Structure formats: C-alpha cells, structure tokens
Amino acid sequence: MQSNYTPRDSYVQVTDRIIELLEKGTIPWHKPWNSDVGRPRSLATLKPYHGINLLILGSVDYQSPFWVTFNEAKRRGGFVKKGQSALWVVFWKWIEVQDEKEANGIKLIPLLKSTPVFNTDQTTLQDIPKVERAQRDIPTAESIIANMQNPPQIFWGGVRACYQPGNDAIHLPVRAAFDSDEEYYSTLFHEMTHATGHEKRLDRDRVALIDDSAKDRYSKEELIAEMGSAFLMVECGIENTLPLSAGYISGWLRVLKNDKRIIVYAAANAQRAVDYILGKEKEGE
Numbered sequence: 001m002q003s004n005y006t007p008r009d010s011y012v013q014v015t016d017r018i019i020e021l022l023e024k025g026t027i028p029w030h031k032p033w034n035s036d037v038g039r040p041r042s043l044a045t046l047k048p049y050h051g052i053n054l055l056i057l058g059s060v061d062y063q064s065p066f067w068v069t070f071n072e073a074k075r076r077g078g079f080v081k082k083g084q085s086a087l088w089v090v091f092w093k094w095i096e097v098q099d100e101k102e103a104n105g106i107k108l109i110p111l112l113k114s115t116p117v118f119n120t121d122q123t124t125l126q127d128i129p130k131v132e133r134a135q136r137d138i139p140t141a142e143s144i145i146a147n148m149q150n151p152p153q154i155f156w157g158g159v160r161a162c163y164q165p166g167n168d169a170i171h172l173p174v175r176a177a178f179d180s181d182e183e184y185y186s187t188l189f190h191e192m193t194h195a196t197g198h199e200k201r202l203d204r205d206r207v208a209l210i211d212d213s214a215k216d217r218y219s220k221e222e223l224i225a226e227m228g229s230a231f232l233m234v235e236c237g238i239e240n241t242l243p244l245s246a247g248y249i250s251g252w253l254r255v256l257k258n259d260k261r262i263i264v265y266a267a268a269n270a271q272r273a274v275d276y277i278l279g280k281e282k283e284g285e
Helices: 010-023 051-057 070-075 138-147 181-195 220-236 246-258 262-278
Strands: 066-068 087-098 106-119 153-156 162-164 169-172
Touching: 010 051, 010 087, 010 106, 010 246, 010 262, 051 087, 051 220, 051 262, 066 070, 070 106, 138 181, 138 220, 162 181, 169 181, 181 220, 181 262, 220 262, 246 262
Parallel strands: 153 169
Antiparallel strands: 066 106, 087 106, 162 169
C-alpha cells in the first residue's frame, strides 16, 4: 500500500496539508518538529529535511525521525505496513524547454515535483540509526545573531518589534519585556528574516513595502518571516510553543485557500533567508 493520496498538482498537495493542520489548530511553522525525536531526515542520505518538507514531516508524531520512499523501504529488505498513509515531500526538477531567445534555443526552468514518503515507524525496517535528542541551545541562538553576515542594526527599547527597510534597522523591546526566551528569539529571528529581503542582501520582492504600518499582515513577506523564524528556532533546538489566536489562524487560512502556491513560495524564500543568515549553502531538501 503506497498511499491513500491521488497524484495531484504538487502545490495543491502541500497547501492542502498545511490547511488541514491549520483547521485543526496546529500552526506548522510555529512548531515545525518534534524535539523529543529530532528533525525529520531522509534515511537514504541521513540528511535533515529543510524548508516546506520540514513543516510537512514535522507535523506528525513518530518515534523515528527517518523517512523513506516505498521503493527505498523495499530496497532495504522491508515494506510499508498495510493501511499506512504517506506524506508528500517536494523537490525542484529542472526541465528543458524551447526558447528562441536563448543562444542554444533551450531554456532550463524549475518544475515542482512531489513524492510520497513514509516514516520508518510505518514500515518493517529494523536497525534504524540513532539520533541524539536535540538540546535547547541558547548559545547557538546568540551566535546566529552575532555572526549574521552584513547585519542590520538592532535597537532595543520601545514597545513594538519591527524591521524598518528605510534605515535598515530592527527595533525590539528590551529583553526583559519578553515573557520567555522562546518569545524573544522567535521575534528577533522574524525581524532578521525580514531584513534579508533588503536590496543589499537578497533583494526580495516587496520587502520595501513591509514596515511597522503595513496593513496587510498576511502578505507573502510576512509568511516568509514567520517560516524563517521557525527554521532558525529549529537550528537552535528551541521550540516555539507560544499560543496564538483563532484570528491569526483564520487569517492564514484565507490566504492559503486563495493562493495554492504561496506556501511553497514562502518556504523556499524563508530557507534562502535562513541560509543567508547562517552564511551557508542549503544542504538539500
């Protein structure tokens, strides 16, 4: 039994899963992994998943962090247990199309593809590698903040948190004003992600329109910052379990139902922002 899903457009598959979680009151970019188990990983490569795949696979509770395709489980001498449902992970595949404007008449364009995977708990596989439980690491969080390349200025004081593109500065309340480390770091990482969109960094579309007075809270840029913060919290092993209002959830549901591509777009840009902040290339999806 490979999956209960019927193959559909990859954007729809991903978005429908995120909508399903939001409708249940789970915000996948707010708590994108199970800290007792560790971040989701591919059993074939042992590498952790990133971006949207981290959100998708981190949304379910299993005792194993490892995921496999149906064929990979079979190749390893096991099989998927009867009645198990897969989750879909996505990846980009470059395809050739004819384009007279190109010198060789060929242009490469990215195509989003998806494939079903199963947690190893859903299979008969044995001898699964052991992964150390993630530790809450405040020094890592502080190191990320201190070592960001080409950083914006950060000013502490006042009562609101925001990033101002005009003077390329982050403004935060004083540290003592936050109720917890989780709240402090998630807020600062959110604003740092916004800052990566500045023209002297990643030059992301529309970042110049996002400021403290922006009326459209649920913009693409805001979703990028939400996810960027979550991905950075994962890097530190810090869970963001702060409660959020029903209005917050309903707002994102409206956006995702109206645009089936926004979640994949935002996750890809958030991962790129995180890679910039960490000063490293993406390890792979």
